[in-house]
Amino acid sequence: MNYHQAVYDVPSVFESCDRPKKPKAFDNTVGGLIPENLVRHGLDIPDLPERDVVKHFVNLSQMNFGVDNGLYPLGSCTMKYNPKVCDEIVSWKTVSDLHPLQDPSTIQGALRLMHELEQMLCEIGGVDSVTLQPAAGAHGEYTGIQLVRAYHEANGESRKEIVLPDTSHGTNPASAAMVGYDVLELPSKEGCVDVEAVKSAVSKDTAAFMLTNPNTLGLFEKDVCEIAGIIHDAGALLYYDGANLNAIMGKTSPGKMDFDIVHFNLHKTFATPHGGGGPGAGPVGVKKRLEEFLPVPRIVLKDGKYQLDNDRPKSIGKVRAFFGNYAVLVRAYAYIRLHGGNGLVSVSENAVLNSNYLKTLLKDTFELPYGDLRKHEFVMSGRPLKAKGLKTMDFAKRLLDYGFHAPTVYFPLVVDEAIMIEPTETESKETLDLFADACKKIVAEDPEVLRTAPHNTARSRLNEAKAARDMIFSWRGYEKKMQADAEKARPC
Amino acid sequence: MLQYLKLKSVEELFSDIPASVRTDGLRLPDGLTELELRRELEAMMAVNRTVSQQPTFLGAGVYHHFIPAAVKTIVMRSEFITSYTPYQPEISQGMLQALFEYQSFMTELTGMDAVNCSMYDASTALGEAVLMSYRLSGGKKFLISRAISPEKKLVAQTYARGADIQLTEVGYDPMTGSVDLEDLESKMDPDVSGFYFESPNFFGLIEPGAAEIRNILGAKTMVVGVNPMVLALVKPPADYGADIVVGDAQVFGSSMSLGGPMIGLFGCKMEHVRKMPGRLIGLTVDSDNRRSYCMTLQTREQNIRRGKATSNICSNEALLAVASAAYLSLVGKSGLKDIAAKNIEHAYLLASRIGSLKGFKAPHFKGTHFNEFVVTSEIDPNRIHEELLSNGIHGGFPLGKDFPELKNSVLYATTEMHTKGDHDRLVNALEAVR
Missing domain, CATH: 3.40.640.10 (Type I PLP-dependent aspartate aminotransferase-like (Major domain))
Structure with missing residues (x-):
């Protein structure tokens, strides 16, 4: 395992302090073209130098994972490499x-x-x-x-x-x-x-x-x-x-x-x-x-x-x-x-070959319900993890630490603790072997490591329930919440 | 790998397909090398006339604006462009924060409480708004302004038909082009769930009667269509009580690309958020209490709720949302106001130049317009169109087909991309049409 995602605390563009010292005068009516009753007053968008904006987004991009970073076996989504x-x-x-x-x-x-x-x-x-x-x-x-x-x-x-x-x-x-x-x-x-x-x-x-x-x-x-x-x-x-x-x-x-x-x-x-x-x-x-x-x-x-x-x-x-x-x-x-006609046929052949190869490497590590031959993707059950008090989600989060995107999980619903893997045709045998090795290593790891995974990504496991409770969908919503919390905390 | 699978040929992997439905390859041309592909496509595309090769005065929902180079640098980052929906938030914080910032910019511009991280385009956002209005207010009728784009109207009709909702048109004042308030009032009945109008509308006009419309609607759903760039200068829809705002954020850093992809803007009041379609990014913390972002309120969505979801949308236009966030960060408040001001100034200047030509009236409607306006002429618009084309100029959008009452009228758009020279060429060519 040698994957470590970049970790930054990138402030929101809205809280960046590089606003110009003296905003230039602006005629809100645009020379009288916009009648006063339609004019907008107040617009809280920062003015930032290009240099800072590019840094902001490049740093953000480094806290993201795409196909170009590595295997992205998200079942049903066909995350293949795309010719530039x-x-x-x-x-x-x-x-x-x-x-x-x-x-x-x-x-x-x-x-x-x-x-x-x-x-x-x-x-x-x-x-x-x-x-x-x-x-x-x-x-x-x-x-x-x-x-x-x-x-x-x-x-x-x-x-x-x-x-x-x-x-x-x-x-x-x-x-x-x-x-x-x-x-x-x-x-x-x-x-x-x-x-x-x-x-x-x-x-x-x-x-x-x-x-x-x-x-x-x-x-x-x-x-x-x-x-x-x-x-x-x-x-x-x-x-x-x-x-x-x-x-x-x-x-x-x-x-x-x-x-x-x-x-x-x-x-x-x-x-x-x-x-x-x-x-x-x-x-x-x-x-x-x-x-x-x-x-x-x-x-x-x-x-x-x-x-x-x-x-x-x-x-x-x-x-x-x-x-x-x-x-x-x-x-x-x-x-x-x-690709041409023959090339597309090869695409499908290799997608199915990769899928069946990876399935064979992994079928004893997890459970593989419903027969053997698969097409471009396969679904395993993470049920064996239950014995260690673990869930499919713990396994998925731990995979991130190894530099692989997680498969689709908990879908389709007909498979308990589903793990849905689609390697696509663009991945090499070496990559599939590494992925299978990682899966096998993970299931043998200390359960606590999985339960608290991921460890090597920009953030550790998220509190998704809090997001649903707080309902903060914008920077303005965040500031509103901060203000409300501060008022609540103020002694009477 | 075949050896490992103990197979003689890859064909064995397809043995589960019944022989009766097997096909034998594809009758398509042979593959090309990258160089051959480029040569062939360069030749194929060279016959297109781009808007820079011929000054083009089309708008009608899709606009040619300047895109700072850094927008491309940002959206072409491999980590952004080759990722998918951030199902695993811990490894996708970059995309999530960028989308949250898009939501934040749109929230700021529209004044709405929640903006999702994109629909397909303005037309489908409108279609979804019609369905959401029914969820909010009940009633199988929905009123829709006549002064909207024919493309959007057709899409709204499709969405309405699917839900057995009847769309009824509300007329516009022939002098001002704004919503005919009396007509709106006369069409209100208990079975109406809501009303959609635009500001600016299809004729480019800012709606002056929004407050009156709110009064007439009472508790019904008010859906407002916007060009979000206008909101740099003009009161946001939240100020006059909009329940839902839709629009297209293509104007912020995305090319026209023949109208696709665009980026459907969709926002609503907080009290409606659970009835909203599309993905929402929310703020939270990770297990180390660090500020973090993730998709939220997913129980509204198809992957959880299946047939009971608020919408079927899955793939959206996320990368264009990143482009919008990058664009707005780069131009900032000052830049945005300047660009919007330049658009309105250009339009007023061009309208007055065309209006001073013999046989032309511009603008046709009395009101405040943004970067589009209607021109009416004594000469047949189709003849004008052909003459302009033969002069290497692409005129505006003729309105006669969709608005028979405006059969001699054409909708012209101009943006900061047009130079004085472009305006001169258009005005001179119009003057020469006889």
Whole structure:
């Protein structure tokens, strides 16, 4: 173990003392342009030299951990290494300095890139049409379920229910609820969808079935064809959550598995850096019969020119302003072109190989429920830690001390003390070996070391309950609280 | 690794996929080297006309502002850009503090108690606000100002439809472009949960009747759309009692990038915070009692509450929030006020120059505008647009399609990025259109 994160006490920018001694005079009405009754008085933002601001944020960055720092095996998030050329391309003025309402004749390159990206995603997803508008995976789900609703309504049906397995991502039921659907969650059997449960759950009220395949346990839903048959026979649609697409490119496709609607997480599979939480992009692909419902505008190629088609009477309208997260789309396009078809197949092969290799190294250290063969990720149970009075969270926190980001923990809910590991294809065998060694070392350590972990990070274990109690969301909120506390403490 | 797994080929790892759904590779072009990729994309992108190659007077929700070089230095830090949602706060303090500072800047500018650490963009923030208004006040109707961007209106309609909420438009005063208070009053009924208006609105106008609107709404939810840059100069929405504020913080240090990613601003009063969508960063301490930051009130969110969450949002626009915090730290209060003042001065100057041309009226509405204003002309706006384009200038956004009552009107925007020379070129070209 040789990892030590930088530790600073970086004051808030709001408490930095380097404010200018004499603020220059400012006419708040801007020469009378703003009437006195609309004028703002008071704005508490510091004036700092560039030098200090850069130091502030660089020091903060050193108290952060990204893929570039090391292994980030956060299950379901596909934290792979991202080629730097993709970041550079989006900083070109010909990419960044375009306004979304420009005349189409002046953005032909941008429209061409998006049109070609749609076609490449059609091939990868096995679908007929793609919209690039959704801004994230959950937003893609939301869009997809809006399409489900539009499809049934166009058929004069008002189906009320979305069915999904208990291994699904939390976004699935949340997206369905936002489109006005009731959600029926089915218990899994041996980690996979229970076909009998699907049979008895599905009715003429079922609007769609949402499935992630491979699922969040990393298992391929082997009964997918039978499930598709049951869903389609009931007149419902089949929705594919593309969060785990990194496992199957070129081996199968959602379309081939008979899914009607698919979302892609471009930031996962096609390597956009995750930016501390975003931006991402969640394009949605559909089969022919759903194409007419896609959001407007559609990018169409007519007489050698790319144009915007807004004349789509059955469209669900818009789910986001303009074209979507264009800069993310450009990165994904670049990533796909760098790899090419064969390269993407290798991506999936190596992602699955790395996952199975690491799983094999670790399966005796923890418990591995539900069979052996996994796809791009695997979920173990941290139950053996209980004997020492420890939890999965203690193990996760201790991993940080070894310079590895923790896996996803306590998800999916069907596994007790879940540890969800996705190494991705970009990690070397040496890194995986080191990670496995660290895991084994940790479980043999003094339990107290785990319980009080982490020790080598910028902060020791956080009091998260206090944050929820105090509800301080801003520097102003902090100052208010300090003032209130001081008044309380004052003797009467 | 294959040896260790006792496998002959990697294909065996895919043996669980039924043969009937197997595909054989991907029909995509071969991979490129980095150099080949750059060459190809440079050529593809070269046909775009950037806003610096042709002076462009578009705004309508996306603005071309100057970005100090240090913003890029900060957001491109590997530790920031290649991290994800700070699920493990002890090793993610940098991102958490940066996001907390973004929340702090937005809290200061809007005056609201809690601002989350981003939605996708202003349009989806509005969609979420419509849903939150229903959670706060009940009632399956929501009123929405007519003077908002058609893009936002379409997105709001999608979100409303999903929750079976009916959107009803409230008109604007044809003279001032501000909210028609009588129309608002006439549309209030017990089934209305709230009202959305903008300041500045789509026509660039600061709303003068906000206090009256608050009175009319009573206990209903007041949702206000802002361009946060304007708030450097103009009263914040909290001052007139807004319940929810939405907007776009792209104006603070993020490029336009064809409109994406943007950064949805979303803030509310403290009493509403548990009904709020999106991630919130809160202040706390670690076990050594050191000041620390973590995500908080997560029981509102999809990863905990699933179908009962306040929203489905997971990935957001965190990196752009860092850009906003960096930008505002760099320009400071003085810089921000100067930039905002320059925007309003440029707009008034340009409006008066266009307004003095024969056949043009600018600004069309009587009121206080920020960096956008409406121009009405005797000449067909489409003809003007084509003539400007052929002169290497991109005009404003023609309003006729979405606002038939303004069929001869165009929305022009100008920012600190335009020089006097850019204004001269536009004015001369407009004068030459006949």
